[in-house]
Amino acid sequence: MKRIYLLLLLVSGFAFANNTHPLELKQNDPKIGDVLVINSTSNIKYNHIDFPQLNIIVKKGNVANYKSVHGKRVVIKEVVNHESGHTKVLLGNEDNTKFFGVVKHVEANYSKALSSGEMSKVNP
Template sequence: MKKIVVMVLFLCVSLLSYGQNQPKVGDKLMVKAPSAQFYNHIAFPQLNILVKRGKTSSYKPVIGNQVVVADVVNDDNNESYVVLKKEDGTKFFGLYTSVKANYEKALQAGELTVVSN
């Protein structure tokens, strides 16, 4: 009997923790500095593309920006991708209105953080 109670309790805790990690449309996130030279899990353009378009050659304009989840896409590998838009409605680097990011990997790498409401 104790084993069944412990198992049910474990399943409930597992389901609750899984449900908290799923992104929802309207969630607020903050873009942090990349852990390497480039963003690996957020689809920002590479720096040479920005230079060719006459923009700054760094990611400083997007670091610290608050973004909103506009759409959530789940692929066949059970990975969640989110479409991010800036909270103030302006464009990223003056070029892109939205970018795509791998939600779980970007959070683990520290490229995104969840902003509490």
Template sequence: MKKIYLLLLLVSVFTFANNTKPLQSKQNEPKVGDVLVINSTSNSKYNHIEFPQLNIIAKKGNVANYKSVHGKRVVIKEIVNHEGGNTKVLIENEDNTIFFGFVRQVKANYTKAIASGELLRVTH
């Protein structure tokens, strides 16, 4: 009888231990159509969002800074790849305007951008 109780206890512990982690990771995984906000950074460039370099923005005739994207709401259009715990996504403006007058979509390392605060999830 003791063996049966011990077996049931072990089975229930392993079952609950295996089910908790996927629930947490599924809540943090991006989905196509999720809305995010681009947050301002403390330094002059974004490390995990692949915006064009400032000299390229200036050559295209715009002001060479990233202030125009601070606070912009963006939508995830495509999940590019998911490897090694890092997820790369393709984002574009929610209102279908273009970034800096010439870029429609940009790639972002979703995992690192959320962790560093460059991107913020919008809660409905």
């Protein structure tokens, strides 16, 4: 009889432990005003953050590389949830300057950019 109670307690413990996952997803949703950091990538370009192309940066008179945004703190200005399930965010510099002296805001796929390491959250 003790084995049945122990087994029942163990099974119910696993069942309730599995229910915490949806709460975790709600806490990770982006909010306007959240601060993120743009990390350096092993690739030449960013795949999930829509920075201007390097030739556009050169035409505006700046150096053709993305090193100026490595470690840059950005703020979420707008959040757009698409029907397909992914979330796009509009990012602006924390100090309200332009990226590469060209664009004021850039768009990024929030979940893919975080999971690939292109950007990371700043803990308050």
